[in-house]
Amino acid sequence: MKLEDQELSLGAEDYSLLTDLYQLTMAACYAGEGLAQQPASFELFVRHLPNNFGYLIAMGLAQVLDYLEKFRFTPAGIEALQATGIFEDAPAQFWEILANGRFTGDLWAVPEGTAIFANEPFLRVEAPLWQAQLVETYLLNTINYQTLVATRAARMRDVAGDKATLLEFGTRRAFSPQASLWAARASMAAGLDATSNVLAALKLGRKPTGTMAHALVMAIAAVSGSEQDAFTAFYRYFPNSPLLIDTYDTLRAAEGLAKRVNAGEIQVTGVRLDSGDLVALSQKVRSLLPDAIIFASGDLDEYEIARLKSAGACIDGYGLGTRLVTGTPVNGIYKLVEIDGIPTMKQASNKATYPGRKQIYRQTIEGKFTKDRLSLASESPLDSEHPLLQLVMKQGQRLQLPEALENIKKRTAATVASLSDSTRQLNDPTPLPVEISEALQQLKQATQQRHKLEASSKR
Incomplete structure (x- = not known):
């Protein structure tokens, strides 16, 4: 029997294995079904703000970037996975992508210190399906906790x-x-x-x-x-x-x-x-x-x-x-929104998501945030709007040096000052209104209709 590692310390070489088992089993299925390298987009967001929170302050992007840059499977890690016996029937392609793989995708994210509201993406991962799937657990861990x-x-x-x-x-x-x-x-x-x-x-x-x-x-x-x-x-x-x-x-x-x-x-x-x-x-x-x-x-x-x-x-x-x-957790989720150019969405009761790659456009008038518009990434800003999601990693390489803590602190202060008093109040706050663009609503309806047709054709 292998001796237990009671220290349970974490190093960069462990990043790829710090995940839930089902991320790996799904990656094996993707490999076997020929889907592993399909271009996919996942978005990380919350469905609802915690009770009595009028806003969330996005945080944790620095650790996300570090994680994605260093994401690798070591020979020892692959050997340990094989020794579990869980993957005995996994296809050979699965082991090939682990042995040779790294994160090669793009990452869009709101800057740390930015106020975020329900259904608005903190970040979007655009990468081969197996990569975008495997990074879910770590991304949720750091974004959820640091945002709280x-x-x-x-x-x-x-x-x-x-x-x-x-x-x-x-x-x-x-x-x-x-x-x-x-x-x-x-x-x-x-x-x-x-x-x-x-x-x-x-x-x-x-x-x-x-x-x-x-x-x-x-x-x-x-x-x-x-x-x-x-x-x-x-x-x-x-x-x-x-x-x-x-x-x-x-x-x-x-x-x-x-x-x-x-x-x-x-x-x-x-x-x-x-x-x-x-x-x-x-x-x-x-x-x-x-x-x-x-x-x-x-x-x-x-x-x-x-x-x-x-x-x-x-x-x-x-x-x-x-x-x-400590406290009420930030219940961020990570959902597939597009694969190979095809919009996807979850339709389960009370857990439905919006399909397609999205952008957040924030309207600011006289130094105050007045509303947000959740739109498709292909849409353009309207008057007094500016986009929040920015491209921060391209083909697995970060596009800028790590941001100084003092700069993030100033952004946080400016962000909070730009919110209304009703959004900042501690009891029964009123979150900033988030408008769903007409194009996004139409895509949601079209995707729902497509799902219905697909379901009926297989009966």
Whole structure:
């Protein structure tokens, strides 16, 4: 029996196998039926926005491009597939395309940081059928998760305002170590200032940020001193970091620090409140330490930030974790829309899709988005419209260098500012109207009619 790999780490050489089994079994069928190299188009979109979301912020394209560029099947990977016994009857052509294959298609996508609505493609893959099929799982994984985190981050920034400092603290709550890196990236690209994830920060060319833990206070207080001694020790080595003051008694800690500040013994640049009545505590701490920056943390989200602000809390920044990196999923789907020039669509009840390769045209008037038009890719923009889907990869090669995180952050901010107040509101938002073009409606009707004729002819 082969030894198990308990580490389950992921490298670029594993990308092709990080997929669902049925992607591979379908690719084998395509090969056997002579369909593998047929030109196909798939689109990734959501049917519905999550509850109480007026928009989604597209994110994850950078990882999609990296994945598609490095997509290969290694000899060891092919051997491992063969050893499963699942593919004993697969045609020889299947193994040939895996051994020699890479991603050779085109990719159209909306830029990261762009607001997207129901039925609008985040991206479109145009490639030989077997390639476009096999990449589905990974594309959905990165787009769905990063879009969820980016949208939560954008909403939190929108509610907190431009002046508040927002820190990503979600690593310990993210769904995996890999997800923690993606969450840190998505949150900063969508408006947060920094992350406590050291690896993510360094990989992204940023400086990690954070405060201190309750354990330091408890350890020093128990072994050699008091809570104030712990503050002194921490400031000895990290003089500009906020102090965590709610280990025992928040107000007593603040009063002790205030006395020492007034006596010239210590300078307090900031404090963090992690529990209790954050409104009342922050107001009292502000009166005791008027020059200190006050951070709050502890299962905060955009709704709690809004409540704290309306209640008059004296909070300058927020540490955001669990509710930023988890929550109602973005339920993106990936559907075949065209094969060999023939439009296709799913017609199942409540899950019908629009056929054909599509484009999103966004209308902007006086700096505000007024409506979107979902059209066929062959249609042209109308007055005040601009296309959202852009060609970002041609024949398996990306067309531009990776975009700087700061540029995506600016786009996100500009995008949110261009949405109406009713679309941005937290409760019962009104998404931007999405008009279906007449040509797309006609294609849908024609495709439905074609399916009916095909079905009746085989009875």
